[in-house]
Amino acid sequence: MADMFKGIVDRYGRPIEKAALKVEQAAPTSTGVRRHDALHPAAGLTPDRLAQVLRASIDGDPENYLALAEDMEERDPHYAGVLGVRKRQVSGLDITVEAAGDDAVSVAAADLVREIIERDGFEDELFDILDAVGKGFSCTEIIWDTSEGQWRPKRLAWRDPRWFVFDQVDGETPLLRNGGLNEPLVPYHWIYHSAKVKSGLPIRGGIARAVAWTFLFKSFTVKDWAIFCEAYGQPLRLGKYDAGASEKDKKTLLEAVSDIGVDYAAIVPTSMIVDFVKADISGSHALYKERADWLDQQVSKVVLGQTGTTDAIAGGYAVGKTHDGVREDIEKGDARQIAATLNRDLTRPAVDLNFGPQKKYPRIRIGRPEQVDIKALVENVVSLVPLGLKVGMSTMRDRIGLPDPEKDEELLVAPKVSAPIAAPADPELKLRKPGERPPALSAIGVENRDAIERAADDMLADWKPLVSPVVAGLEAEIAAASSVEDVKALLAQRFAGLDAAALTELLARSAFAARLAGEVDETL
Template identity: 50%
Template sequence: MPRLSTILGPDGERIDLDELFGPEKAGPTLTGVRSPISGHPAEGLTPARLAAIHRAAAMGDATAYLELAEDIEERDPHYLTVLGTRKRAVAQLPITVEAATDDPEHVKHADLIREWLNGGALDAALFDILDALGKGFSVHELEWESTPQRVVPKDLIYRPPQWFTFDQTDLETILLNEGVTGEPLAPHKFLVHRHKAKSGITIRSGLARVASWSWMFKSFTLKDWAVFVQNYGTPIRIGKYDSTASKEDKEVLWRAVANIAGDCAAIIPKGMEIEFISLKDVAKGAEVYEKRCDWLDRQISKLVLGQTTTTDAVSGGHAVAKEHRLVQEDIERADAKLVSATLTRHLVPYIIAFNFGPQEKYPRILIGRPDEVPLPVVIEAIYKLGPLGLTVEASQLRDRLGFAEPAADAVVIGGRKAEPGSTDASQHGRGPLDRLRHLMSRHSSAPEPEVVDRLTERLAEDAAGALAGLTDEIRQVFDSATDLTDLMARLEELDLDQEQYQAAMARGVALAQLAGQAFLLDELKQ
């Protein structure tokens, strides 16, 4: 009988402890169907045999194809390099966690995922997770550990894809090679990542399916090139003997002609002669093979990286390099989003459910450079627009900065302090102009450090320019307005001409920005 526990999965079902913390389920078996000794179908590969391997894979028998995919990585330095470049581009990207909501419980969930990420288990596995780029999918077995504080994956163990097969019903459901028909994968024990280069069934969507053809044609070219160099890379040796030469003399001359290229030395009787004949334009003949290999390599670069600038020096200068870099970033971003989706959908729910029980919403793991506005711009926008009424969730800023929610008993840095003797109600009702005067008076009425003094003087000069030229009637509107929307409505009631209205609104925006700066100076003083 399975030993059930109070640990629940995301579906609310109890988890079998023997299965969760028991021995590995997909380990190697020397005498079974998961042998660590792999075949090498790339040896002596022909077009007909390669086509047969691809047909078998498309029909569900993918063992030979997956072994071939690994084979060509080992045999082709260019394919190995560009595929590794694409994997490492994602494997070294920053990883962040986004809480489901600002609810304290959801923030705790995100903090647990961050704490687990700090252990490095995912960092160590990311490169192997991206093995799916070439083969269409990758499988990792999860080794869970339980402590009094948490239940999390201790390790993500890479399993060779040829140890798995596909359900013959849909050719999509991945099964463990076990028995005759295969064994279904327990979702809390395995992380399956599918990374399709094209739409269609998984086994036909990997890059290796296309790359295998280029590799095979390139291998033929390399063999022909080697034969050409062997035959024409060194001069042709012709030995000459006269009619009086005996059989023994001819054998001596033949050994000399045969060995002189490799040994670079030989001795022959005085009456014999060896002539060296060099072919013209041998280098040009070799260029045919070199150009073909280079062309095939460029096709691999386009297939894997989407461009060739990363691996080959091409003409076009900075503009072409910049364009190709954009292509590389697009592919990197798409790869990172696919891996993020796999982790968020198939790993995070189990970690959270095992520790907090099933949830309606779960945190997200995000891999990649953020597409959002740069942090300095965000901070400046909050600093300038906050006084105008812009509100932002604190958790969003913490997620961007990589900060966790501070614990109740933690020593914290920062936070807004209330002004002694003042309340929100005392500030409410002041117009922008009145608040600006109030804050400026506080800075000008007391000695401050040198930097704050200079900022205050500059603020006073800017404010004087913004206030200059306002009529008493418009100045009263500024004093009584509570925000820019209220100011706009009050100015429209004055029925000003277009130029006066635009000038007044421009001064209103300037004063609002200055009020924000004054708030900052006020905080600096505190």
């Protein structure tokens, strides 16, 4: 095992240290910088103060900005809601693992990665990694378990982003704060995810930075709205006293009127009067709600890419059904980014620590399964295969979602179709009496035909004696006719000799026989 570790380096080219992987590098402490104490820069936030916080985050001190981002999620229900939807929608997508090849090591490596992502709690850990969507980055420590001689992630521990800073030279390399020193992250011990919400430095790439100003303006609006409702939303309590009332009486009346607004109970002398004046609000008091709603819509656009599923707008249901929470392109972008991070910081370390360095590694893919129009696919295959298109059975099963059958499994097969009945060798059918069976049909298997088919044979044989006098020589007479009127007269003369009664009786018998055969379900 020790020799296998020699050739392993992280993405920065740093060799790994086996002993360092077994110790938590960023475990919280009761003293120092890694404490769970709370900072609340959102309290009393002003435009000047917000500008200072944002500038300091770029200049190398992001602690207050990251604390503000946390505060915003706790203080603004709308922002917390839409940000949670975006993270949960991605963390709840289907996760698949593709092996790097068909050899034994590649298959075993893919099975190892599947084992890791199928652990209980992995979806919640993925949600924590997606904390980068709001704050721009997230650092998750891998707690390795080597109790059975194999390297397995015991858990993926979210670490407070306030415990990290970025290298002052490139502005992108994360460093762990440790008193006055900043430590590089131990190789193969961290999942560092930088969410590309916008281009630029990681500390400037989170949604919280864009929402911060909207959060500030909305806090002012909600505060003014609360003051307005407090001042004008309740009826005025007006106390009246006599001209000869003493200061003690006035004080008593004032306390009573105040208590009515708090305790809804008070006592006053009979000589005093308390009136309630209804608050008739006029003016643009709806401005507060409209402004707060407009600001919420801007947050929805930034976080979800749409407002149809979060705000009460005309046509919102139809729009919401189209967008389904998070706009499709945003969902795909988040899924692609988080999959790339997991392949780099989780898949490769797990494979290297257990199998040694590989030329190719399994790949984690996150996203919705491809929607296939099965009906159209099958119709196209049925139409194109007779024209020479070659389609593999295994490929078709995968496309329509059916597994390969087991070795001894009973298989579905197409129903057997009986062979078509050949035409009689002699094209001329002998004239026969009604009900007489042609011997030629008996020889070619007419006994296997059903009752309706036999009735059709009988009718075709019986009508020939009836119509033969009508059609005999008719073709030559029509050819000799000189006009359409002559043809009409010729046909009328011919049909005048047709035995219509016999033909009608024949049709009636055939229809009755077919109806009777259908009623009794005769097949022979």
